[in-house]
Amino acid sequence: MNVVVSSLNAKYIHTCLALRYLKAFCRDEFDIEMAEYTIKDPAMNIVSDLFRRDPDVLGFSCYIWNIEETIRVVRMMKKIKPELKIVLGGPEVSYDTGYWMNELPEVDFIVMGEGEETFLHLLREISGDRKYHFVFGVAYRNADGEVCVNPGRPKLKLDDIPSPHRFEEDEAALPNRVVYFETSRGCPFSCQFCLSSIEVGVRYFDMERTKADLLHLIDSGAKLIKFVDRTFNIKRDYAMEIFQFLIDNHRGCVFQFEITADIMRPEVLDFLAEHAPPGIFRFEIGVQSTNDLTNELVKRRQNFSKLTRTVMKVKESGKIDQHLDLIAGLPEEDYDSFRQTFNDVFALGPEELQLGFLKMLRGTGLRHDADKYGYVYMDQAPYEILGNSILPFSDLMRIKRVEDVLEKYWNSHRLDRTVRYLIDRQFDSAFDFFQLFGDYWEERGWQKIGHQLEDLFERLQSFLERRGTPDRDVVLGLMKLDYFMNHRYKPRKIWWDFAHDKNAQSSYFRIMAERPEQASSGFAALGMSEKDLYKHAVLETIPFDLPRYEAEGTIDRSRSTLLVVVYAADGSGPQYFTMPMPSREAESVVRN
Template sequence: MEFSINDCLDNIVEAIMEEKPQVVAFSTYIWNSEYVRKVAKTIKLIDNSVEIIYGGPEVTYDGENFLRNNVGEYIIEGEGEETFRELVEYKLGKGKISDIKGIYYKVSGDNQETTIVYNGKRPVMDMNKIVFPYNEEDDLQNKIVYYEASRGCPFRCKYCLSSVLTNVRFLNVERVKKDLTYLIEKNVKLIKFVDRTFNCDGKFAMELWEFLMNYPCDTTFHFEISADIFKKEELELLSKAPKGKFQFEVGVQTTNDEVLKNINRYVKFDHIKENIQYVQKHDNIKQHLDLIAGLPGEDLESFKKSFNDVYSIEPEEIQLGFLKLIKGTSMRKEANQWGMVASPYAPYEILKTKDISYDELLSLKKVENMVDKYYNSGKFNLTIKYLRKCFDNPFEFYESLANYFENHGYFKRSISNNDYYKFFLDFNKDILKSNTDIIREILRYEYLCVNKKRGIPEFLRGDMSKDEERAIKDILREKGQKLENSSHVEKFNIDIAKLKSKNNVSKKNIYIIFNEKKEPTYLDLQE
């Protein structure tokens, strides 16, 4: 049964109990562990005979303690496929529980005291034994599917749970092709590979990339990759990928080489940057670059530099994440060494270190919000590029914008789509004091590129009269052009095309045709 943490707890419990279960098993992660505990406890209050099984990374590295302090009978440690099967078989009367490796379970003694028994670790499994979970009856059209082609990671980044796994295992490449063919034919919208480093085996990655590049489909494929290990032949292959078919998530984390060493990443940012820019220049693969605040040895000034370094590449998206001291990782064990204090509650996010304070991390969260809403949305590229010139570096721009939001209380209220345009206009007027008319024209253009004209707010409306609009349409008809029903003409008093190509403004009346399904068309009636 599938639910989300946004579902009402009572509704989840009701749906589960309607099935009259004897056993309920939960996959437990940092993002749902608190919710799982509440659901499990409520189930036990309703019917104490229902047995509870927990599995997943959140209970794997603290099994005995978790089971001792929560309702439930069993914990499955590590990989769950084989262990879960054997546990179900045991519940059906086959075999002995003492023979099942990889589980914790409660045993009640004669004096009614409960003992936690652990049967020892299970060897890692052959991934090819995993049964593909879908069948022909499943409706997957326009869905997002998470796919695992490998487990483990060859790198030992201290903050990552994959660093504790002993080796990397892959599904048979032909098996992967078969699975992907099924998903593609089911018209899945997006397939996200959850492999920690998809390109750690270049031969494996290239064979699948080439297979997908030559498979005609509308499905998009998302990969987590390490940019520093790209080989020349991999980059050459990727340069030929159809535009929009692949997305890359690149974990840069920091551009401070010393901090990279502190987390067991022995790479140079210059090498990462070189490969990212090689992919970028072919303009066919969307790249999402990650940074992590709160890493050992990185203070606020170092993080600002990391941000500016990554921003200079101008990827499609930049994510500012915050270090989490995940159970089982060596970073959690080294916390005292770096003066790290993290929340005691999942997801165990860093609160402060000896290098960066709580207040500084709080300010970075506000900057992260601005980067996400303005930069990552892709709706304000021209406006940002124009206003950025008022600041010495990118971080200062987003920091100033975040401070403006904070001072006006915008972080504590609900904000509509149109508000983000209005606040940008106000920010320029109140703080930058740049030419408001120019910013308004740029924002109006960007609004109409992604929104319908009938929703345009009053503060962005143009001044073209109905007579002028009719005259433009007459000219178009004389040229043998006809506006589609979904199209409309807007007048601007700056040269938008020149602004886009050269990032400078020149005063000029220009007309642009906007269409919901096409790129804007520029009309220069002075030619």
């Protein structure tokens, strides 16, 4: 019997952990082939490839991000190969299973919940006596075509599941893919918007097995491993042992964890601050809301003061990037309340702030109570809300504009200095900056067209001019620096007029080549000739004392700064150096 398991991933670099668990668990009895695609692949291409593999049984791992595309593939496959047995599994079809079986007559079976043991039992019955009523955790159609949903299956001991990380066919792609890894299953919390709240308790894989799998992945060239544990730090000793193991064996690999920040112990933070190498750990922290009533209604226990302590302590260490998550549209969180939530969290200075919108996932308590709060939401995945009794669709659309500009101008880290200056000095709050800019962005129709790097700068400048933002010359100076630092090689396109003509630039380059110590000892150490500067450096004026601003946050217009940005010949990234301009030229620049 030829068995193929498949999934449509969100991106090419992603991998589906579920398929690997199924293959590993069944490998002693069935030789299972894995076939991964993306949701961007044309359905005909996917169907053609699956048809070429000629499966007798075809399984799909289903999630909110791929269910619609998967359905199209399933329907096509059943038409061209009616005898094919099609099995669905995954969180999207594990709840409301009867609905899916009736909605999709092309589907023969649905595996509910953890699928390893159930899928193996089902394959045995398909290839044998076909007594499907004995297969716990499966939905099927009986001889009369009626849908039957069997009782659920008891949980496996996790260590009875073979490792999903030992397949030769995966190893060549490891350096270029995201590897998903779990040390536990389950979640101790009961957040009513999350599927993890349905499973009670947390189970752990054996520590030595976990270490062996991690070491194998690292040795095989993995560059990014994302732990999918819902609360990685819930068991302090277990988390600490893995942190120490990864510190000792990381070899340049990066590891991302979902943590609950308000339960992070101070001694763990101190340990990481002292021992974690910079850049190898990333923390994803779900804040979701800072509204106490909202958190109470969704059964989310959160101490924002302790969360703040953790985030700030991690930030002060400079070792770990933090990705903080928010959800717009939770119960009793109207537009003004969400504005406060956004500003509370942005004030923590996360490297990335992810703004998501509430999704009414099948099986969650909040979907069950949707009428209580007046929710309306999409009928199809991803079931995103369209409004509720206190947050109308018009307010949701305004927050969508915030999300769009936030991604382009904060999470991308293309204008960090500029955006920070604007938020701190020119706008009432971070939310107001992103909202007003987002409104302007949509007014100009920019959401309908693409953008190059320089477009981001020009559009911000246009917005600031339209608004009449004061001190735009200061902002422009910071934008110049941000723009230069976004290039690996000397930029060919400049979106403003240089402050110096060619003769002035030639004079400065000659002086810097002859007396480099006037710039700085760091610049002098580069040993650049005048010819090198022409090839690998740019020179511009900043109309204030940039070193003082960076050191003290003070804008001193009495001294302008000559900015020199040097690009390495190998494209390894730019460095910048500053020196005071001659006073007469400084006066001229400020005056003009």
